[in-house]
Amino acid sequence: MKFKDDLRTIFLDEYSEVFSLEEKVNIVLSPSLYWIKKLDLPLKYLYEVKKLIPSLFEDILPEGNYSYTAYKSDDKYFIFAYEDKIILDLLHEKGISLSQVNNIHLAQSEFQNIDAALKINKTQSICIKDELLILVPCCWIKETRYIDFDNEKLSKHTIALAKFNHILDNKSLYTLGIIFSIMILLVSVEWFISSQKVKQIRQVKEELFSKYKLRPTVLQNKVLLKKYTKLHKRQIKIRQYLSSILAMRLKTGYSLTLISIKNKLLSINFNIKNQADKNTILKLLKSKEIQFKSSSKDNKLFVEIQL
Numbered sequence: 001m002k003f004k005d006d007l008r009t010i011f012l013d014e015y016s017e018v019f020s021l022e023e024k025v026n027i028v029l030s031p032s033l034y035w036i037k038k039l040d041l042p043l044k045y046l047y048e049v050k051k052l053i054p055s056l057f058e059d060i061l062p063e064g065n066y067s068y069t070a071y072k073s074d075d076k077y078f079i080f081a082y083e084d085k086i087i088l089d090l091l092h093e094k095g096i097s098l099s100q101v102n103n104i105h106l107a108q109s110e111f112q113n114i115d116a117a118l119k120i121n122k123t124q125s126i127c128i129k130d131e132l133l134i135l136v137p138c139c140w141i142k143e144t145r146y147i148d149f150d151n152e153k154l155s156k157h158t159i160a161l162a163k164f165n166h167i168l169d170n171k172s173l174y175t176l177g178i179i180f181s182i183m184i185l186l187v188s189v190e191w192f193i194s195s196q197k198v199k200q201i202r203q204v205k206e207e208l209f210s211k212y213k214l215r216p217t218v219l220q221n222k223v224l225l226k227k228y229t230k231l232h233k234r235q236i237k238i239r240q241y242l243s244s245i246l247a248m249r250l251k252t253g254y255s256l257t258l259i260s261i262k263n264k265l266l267s268i269n270f271n272i273k274n275q276a277d278k279n280t281i282l283k284l285l286k287s288k289e290i291q292f293k294s295s296s297k298d299n300k301l302f303v304e305i306q307l
Helices: 046-057 084-093 107-111 170-211 218-246 275-287
Strands: 008-012 025-029 035-039 067-073 076-082 101-106 124-129 132-137 255-262 265-271 293-297 300-306
Touching: 008 084, 025 107, 035 046, 035 132, 046 067, 046 076, 076 084, 076 107, 101 107, 107 124, 107 132, 218 255, 218 265, 275 293, 275 300
Parallel strands: 008 025, 025 101
Antiparallel strands: 035 076, 067 076, 124 132, 255 265, 265 300, 293 300
């Protein structure tokens, strides 16, 4: 059996030599690199069969992460399962990068019409049995010849290797699916709780605004807060000053005649007898650490405190 193609064709199995390539090549996979079934199914279209392949192989495949393909020959369907990682690793081991691979074929589709056994290495041959290509020891076959890819074209049946699907197996994908589902659930619950809290805060805000007749905007309320904060500080100062002044112990003959507040000025008037009385009152005020201005006229002492 001979094959012809513009590109070099390599038969790949675990016993293949290590290659040193500079050009692109076609790859034909040994039967040892895939699983195969020949089926007579009551289905008209190939895409219908491809949907069923995983379930059709589930009773024979060992644990692994598989890709699947199929083609129809006459009235029979040939279905295949293969592990991308095993093939990728073997290509790397044999010195072939995936960028150097033009197409990958399965030996079944390329040798299904051979009429005699073909030798693939020193110990193994391939032959057809019940339309399926199988590997047999060379010693089982009396007359065999080596594969030759020189004169015939390869078939149109090819497979594509998934470079990343072997990283996660089905169990890992299932676990990740559960983890993502839990994360989505937690985020949804957190979002719901947050939205409820926001709703409660808005309700409380509306009640407070209504109860205390606050302005409709935050900026207006900040201006109002600043105004009342300054007023509050001023009132505190007034109380502190008045408390200190009213707590002063004046001698007999001294009297407090006036306390008035106008704008930002606290005015206090005292009746005094002489300069000594004035000095005594001013000394008491200073002891209270009150900043003030004073003046006197006749028997009156006038004290002004800036608020």
